[in-house]
Each structure stands twice: as C-alpha cells, then as structure tokens.
Amino acid sequence: MDCSHVFEFKVNRLIVVFALFLAFFSVTHAALAQADTLHTPASSSHEEPQKKKFDIGKFALHHIGDSHSWHVIGDTYISLPIILYTSNGFVTFSSADFHHDDEAKILVEKKGLTFVKLHEKIYYGSPKPNAHGQFIDLDEKHHASNARPLDISFTKNVCTLFLSIVIILAVFLNVANGYKVRKGKSPKGLQSWMEPIILFVRDDIAKPNLGHKYERFMPYLLTVFFFIWFNNMLGLVPFLPGGANLTGNIAVTLVLAVSTFCLTVFNGNKYYWKHIFMPDVPWWMYIVMVPVELFGIFTKPIALMIRLFANITAGHILVLSLICLVFVFNSLYIAPISVAFAVFIGAIELLVAFIQAFIFTILSALFIGMAIEEHH
C-alpha cells in the first residue's frame, strides 16, 4: 500500500490554515498587549495586592508531570497506590495518606521510616521541619537533598501505561480474531480500521528500510508504533482515562529508544561493526572517525528519545498555555480565542500523534536496517 500521499495530502490548504493561524496570532497578540496596557493602570491600583499572579509555567509543568493521584474533576482525586523499595524492603501505602500535600509538610511513617512528598516525588523525611514547616532539607536552589527510596508506585503515568496496554491488547486481539473468523476474506469493522495501518507499517516502514529480513522486526515495529500512537492519542484526551503525558515522559521514551538501541547493537552484522571500527578511510583518520562513529551509535537513540519526548510535551504545554490565557489575562473574553486556538492546536496534535509514532518507527527501522544491511 502506498501511503506517501498522506504527506502530500492537501499541503496547500494546510499552509493556508497555518498562515491564517499565524496571522491571527500576531494580530491578537498585539491587540491583547494593547488591552493589557490599557487595563493594568486602572485595575492594578485596586486589585493587585490581594491577587496572586498566575504562574503559567508552574501550572503547565505540573500538568505534564507525573502524579501520585489522579485528578478527576474539581476537588475529586483518585488516590493511587504508592510502592516503594526502601532500605527496609517494600513499603506500600495509599497516596491519600499525604492528604494532597505536595510540599513535604506531612510525614507518613511506615515500617519505621518516614516519607514526604515534594513536587510528586517521594523522599525520606527529615526528622525536623525546616523554617517553612517542611520535613525536608532544601539547598539554596530549593532542591531537596534528602535521599529517595526506589519509587515504583502506580502513578498516573503507570496507570495510563496499563490502561493503554489493555486497550491495545483488546483492539489487536479483536483484530487478530477477525482474521481467524473471517479467514481469507476481506477485513471488517475494527479489522479494516487497523489493517491499512498495519500494512502501512509493513510496506512503507519495514520493507524499504529492512529489506527482505523485515519479518523478524515486524513485532517490535508494530508494537512500538501502536504503543506510541495510542498513548499520544490517549494523552490528548483531556479527562479521566486520558490526560497523562506518557509518551512525553522521558522515562518512557528512554525505554523505547533503548529498545531500538539494543536491537541495533545486537543485530549489527560484521559490516556494521567494520564500518564503525575500521571505516574505509586512511588509518590516521581513525583517531577522528572511530570516536565519531562510536558516538553516533548513542546519539541516534538519544535523538529518538528526545524527539518524541519534546514533541509530545511541547504539544501538551502549548494546549495548556492557550487554555491558561484566560487565567493570565483574567478575562472571560479571551476564552473564545484561547479555545479556538486550543482546538486548532489540538487538531495539529492529532496529526503530530500519528507523525511522531511514524517517525519513531521509521527511524528505528532505519537504524536497524543500517545495522543489518548486507554489503557486496
């Protein structure tokens, strides 16, 4: 199946939409700036003392970060279990024990150890509170210097991870069942949704990059593609089952990139290694070439890791920031604009969700393909 038309698809129209968006953005920005300057002198004299300034950066970072409780709506939270591997073995308790404290002000004592939560991270608590009532030692940069137990809690991201695995399994076991039931017939239902994408991964990602040995790597490529895509999409859902920034979490992209790295290294043939350690250059160039090539083995997966993380995180921050414009300007009249922009960015994010999954998979296939390529 040739899917290259997906990328040429109405490029011109897209450009027009982007141009309009950018035009609007600059205009409204100017207008808002004007409105802001007009408003501030009048309002600042009355309201500023009691109004706390809305910190958009902190808000966005809080939302894209991991969390030990899952926010449902308003003041309703689902408390998630905390699992710690400490010096005294495994310790488990509910995050409700912290009573929504995120400033290390509440000590939880389990198995003779005390724990505090600071910015969604669990630390061993200090015996005495500091000047702000926090049971933690902060250095001059406000970084905690307490030791941390190994935290394998089922955080928001972990729950999303499990949920996405359940969804992916449900979808593809259903699809696989479709092939069993309708053996040799045309696909139907969910099967016909997924088959073009599976074929896309096979024919446009695996085959061109991996050659005739593509079949060995299909399970990895398909899994990684659908894992990233489904989780990107799930991250775009603003309410409960979604909303976690899983594929925008560096730990997750690290694992995915390391998987590609391992496949590349363990499947590399003699030509690949020869290319790295004995490239076809004069021997005195080896001083430069070998370190560069060795470095290249690592930069490729690191680029994969950073690319996915940055793209998804950036998308989340962008949507959050646009929504936060309402709070920044403290005016309801901004709402239509910020919602319109958020919808537009959301639409682009849908595209990005697919494209990032595609890019990660095609680059993985490319790296593996470089490692297993036969030279004649």
Added chain:
Amino acid sequence: MELLVPEIGLVILQTIAFLLLMFLLAKFAWKPVLAAIKERELSIDEALNKAELAKQEMTRLTAQNEELMKEARNERDLILKEAKALKDSIVHEAKTQAHTEGVKLIEKAKIEIENQKKAALAELKNQVSTLSLDIAERVLRGQLEDKSKQQDLVANLLKDVELN
C-alpha cells in the same frame, strides 16, 4: 530540567510493561495477523494469475472459434457454390433437353401437319375430281339434250383444237 531526568521506577515499570505487551502482541496478534494478511495476499495474487490465465484461455478459445467460424463460412460458401453450379448445370441440361424435346415435337408436329395436309389435299383432289366429273356429266347431259348446243360444243372444241 526536572522533566529531563527519567524516574527510575517508571523506567522499570515501562520496560516490564512494554516487553510484556510486545510479547503478548507478537504471539497473539502480530503473528496471526501478518500470516493471515500474507496468506490473503498470496491467494489474491493467485486468483489474479488464474484470472489472467483464464483470460488468455478465453482469447485462445475466441480465436479458435473465429477460425472455426471462418472455416465453416468458407465451407458453406463452397457448398453454395457447388450447389449453384449443380443447379446451373441441371437447369442447363433441362433446358437443352426441353429444347431438343421441343424441337422433336415440332418436327413431329410438322410431319403430322404435312401428312394431314397431304391427306387433306388428296381428299380435296378426290372431291374436286368427283365434283368435276359430276359437273362435267351434268354439263354434258345438259349440252347433249339440245342438238344445237352439241354442235356448238363440238365446234368450240374443234376451235380449241385448231388453236393448239
């Protein structure tokens, strides 16, 4: 910068979960799905090949049919030609026969007519001679009844004789 530091716990869980997912999907989804897709593609290819072969067979048969038709047409033409020739010859023969027959009949009829004519003439001659004799008898009787007339006759006859 905190965003860029991976949480060890999540790394561990993600590794376990991802490997488990890959194992499950590979075993229960990708393997059957890819096998089924491949099988179906092969069967489609086969079916298309078969269709192509059938098409070729069709063309061959059509060509053959055409050939047969042509042959049949030629044969038909030949037969028609022969039949026409036969017909012509028959007609010709019949015509000649009829002609000769006609000629014969005419000949016969002529002969018959000739015969009839001869008979008629003979009879006519008889009749004429009878009538002539009759008339001559009656004239002679009439002439011989009157003396003067007899003399006249003799005289006339003599006159004729003299002229001769």
